[in-house]
Amino acid sequence: MGHVQDRWFKDEPDPNRPGKTKRVPTSRYGVGKRYRARVAGPEGEVSESFADGEIKAAREWVRKTETSISLGTWTDPKAKPPEGDGVTIEVFGSKWLADLDVDEASREIMEMRFRKNIYPHLGGQAVTAVKASDVRSWDSKLRKQGLSDQYRHTLFKNLAALFNAAVDDDLISKNPCSGKSVKMPKAPKHKVVPWEEGQVWAVRRGLPKRFQVVTDVGAGLGLRQGECFALAVEDIDREARRVTVCRQLKTVRNRLVFDLPKYDKVRQVPLPEPVNRSIEEHMREFPPVEITLPWAVPDGKLVTVRVILTSVRELPIRSNDFDREYWKKALKAADMPHGRYENGMHDLRHFFASVLLDQGESIKAVAEWLGHADASFTLRTYTHLMPSSDERTRGVIDGVYSRRDGPDGPSTAHSDHQDH
Template sequence: MASISRRPNGTWQARYRAAPGGPQRSRVFTRKVDAQRWLDEVRASIVTGQYVDPRAGRQTVREYAEQWRAAQVHRPTTAAHVETMLRRHVYPSLGDKQLSAVLPSDVQALVKRLSKTLAPGTVGVVHRILSAVFKAAVRDRRIIASPCTGTRLPKVHKQRIEPLPIEAVRALTETVPERYRALITLAAGTGLRQGEALGLTVDRIDFLRRQLTVDRQLVTMPDRPPYLAPPKTQASVRVVPLPQVVVDALAAHLARWPSDGFVFTTDLGNPIRRTAFSATVWRPAVRAAGLDDTVTFHGLRHFYASLLIRHGESIKTVQARLGHASASETLDTYSHLWPDSDDRTRAAVDAVLAPAAEEHLRNGDARRT
C-alpha cells in the first residue's frame, strides 16, 4: 500500500495506493523523514475517511461551479442572480483556476478588488456564493478545505430607514399616470412588495370584508414572459386588511379599467415588467414630484410600516402585515421608528424617588429656618 525508496540523485520517493488495485500516487522529498511524515498523514486520512485524491481538484472553478449551480434547488430569480454574480465577479479572475489551486489569498485578493467598485453588501453576496461552491467541493472530496474560510470582508454599514413623508406619497400619486395611481395608493396603504402588488389579481380582493390575500407575486425574467409564483417566503403568505381609501381606489380603477385577471396591466393589457415600469412610470414620477433619485417603490412599503408604528401597532402586528419571517427582522429594520422610552423611564424614576426627595428638601428647609 505504501513505500519509500531512495532515488539515484539522493532524494526520497514516497508511494502509496489509496485502494488495492487503484492508481499509484507518489511524491519526492529531500529528506526521508519528510517522506515518512507525508505517508503517515495520507494513511491517517484514508483510515478516517478524510482522504482526497490529489487529482480530484484539477477541475476548474468555472466547470465545478456550473455543475453545482445546475444541481441547486433555487427559485428562478435566485438562480438568475447566482449565475450573474458568478459570471460577472468570480469567473473573470478565478474561473480558469483549478479548484485545488485556489488559495485563501486568491479569495482575499478577489474581495479586495471587488470592494473598489461594489457595495460591501454585494461583495458579501459574491463571497457567500463562492463559499457555497467550495463547501460543496469539500463535501464532494474535490479539495481538502475551502479557501473561503477566514476571508476578511468589508464591513456593511446598514443604512437607517427614513420613511417617505406623506407629502411625498401624495406627490407621487399625482405625478404617476392615472392608470397607476391606485397602484401607489395600494402599496402605501398595504405595504405590499412590488411583485406582490403587480401580481395582484381581482379574485384575491374581497371588497365585502375589505381585505386581500397575498399568496402570489409576479416574477419577471429577461428570457421568459412574466408569470405568477409563490411569494418571497412562507411568512409572506398573508391576509392584509384594506383601508377604505385603498378599497375606493381599487374600485375606481377597476371601474375604469375592467379586468378579471391582473388588477394592474400595461396599456395593452399585459402584465407589468418591473424594469419597464421603473423606466417609463416610476422614475419620471419621482423626478416630477421633486424627490431624490434614490426613492424606490419599496419606499412605499416603509411608509406603510411607519404608519402602523406611529399609530401604536405592536411589533407582531407589523410583522404580520408586512409578511416578515420573524419579529427580529421587523425590529432590525424599523426599531428606530418606535417611540423611544426615555420619557417613560424618567417618569418611572420620578414617580418613585420624587416624593422622598421633596420630603427631604422640606425637612432641610425647616431646619434652616
C-alpha cells in the same frame, strides 16, 4: 473497492475451532506503520500508510480518495500537478448552481454574478488550487472596479458558499474564504428613512392615472412591487376587509411568471377603507384583465387570475419597464432623488411600516403584514422608528408616585407597619 490492510496481524485457521479463524501477529508486528490504505486509482493502485491507532484516519482516507477519483478531481499528492489541473471553479460552480435548491429567479441572479464578477478572475483555476491570497487578490480587483461594499459582500458570500460545497464534496479540506488573512467586505448598515406623507401623495400625482393605485396598495397594504403587479380581484375580501397576498409577478429567464411571495409566505393584510375605495375606483375606470402565466418557472403549470394592475396594452407589467417609464418620472416630478438605487417602490413598504409603528402597532403584527420570514428582521430594520418609551415610562412612574399618599399608597402602608 478500497480497503485498509493491517500489516501487524493476519487471520489464520483456528485448529481448536473448525471453520473459524484467529488473529495472529505477522513477521512485521511492531515494525513500521501498522495500516496500509489501498484504493484502485485511474492509473493503478493508490496507497497510504498509517500508524498504530490511526485506523479511523485510514478509513477516512479511503473514503475521500474514492470520492475524488469518482469525481475526476483526484491528483497524486506525490507528484506536483500542472497549473490549473483538476476541476475548475467555473466547471464546479456551474454544476453547483444548477443543483442549488433556490427558485429560478434567484438562480438566474446568482449565475449572472458568477459570470460577471467571479469567473473572469477565478473561473479558470482549479478548485483545489485556490488559496486565501487568491481570494484577497480577487476582492482587491473588485474594489478597483468600483463595486460597492454591499455588492462585494454579496459576491463574497456566494463564493464562500461554493467553497463550502467543495469542502462537503471532499475536494478541499478548508474554505479559502475563511482564512484569518481574508477579510469579508462589510455590508453598510443604512437606517431606513421613511417618506413623509406629502412625498407619497406627490409621487402618486406624478404617475399616470392608470398606475396611481400602485401607491395605495404599496403604502396602504405594504405590498412588494411584484405583489402589487400580481394583485387579483379574487384576492380581495371586502366583507372581511382583508387582502390575501398569495402571489407575485416576476421575470425568470426573460419570461414573466407568477410565483409565491418572497419566502413562500402567503399572508393576509387588513384592507383600510380608503385603499378599498381607491382599488374600486381604479377597477371601474380600468377593468381587471384575465392574465394567464406559467407558475414559478417558464414551463410551469399555467395559472389564470384577473389582475388589477396591467400595462397600457392590458398586459402584465414588467418591473424594469415600469420603473423606467413611469416611476422615475414620477419621482422627478415630485422633486425627489431618482437615481438607480434611490426611492424605489420598496419605500412605500417602509412608509407602511413606519406609520404603523409610530402608532404603537406591535413588531409581530407588522412583520406578519409585511411578509417577513422572521420578526427579528423587522425589529432590526425598523426599531429606530418605534416611538420612544421615555415618555411612557415617565408617565407610568409619575402615576405610581401620584398615588403615594392615597389610601393604598406607600406612605399609608408604611404607617400601618409602624403601628404594628
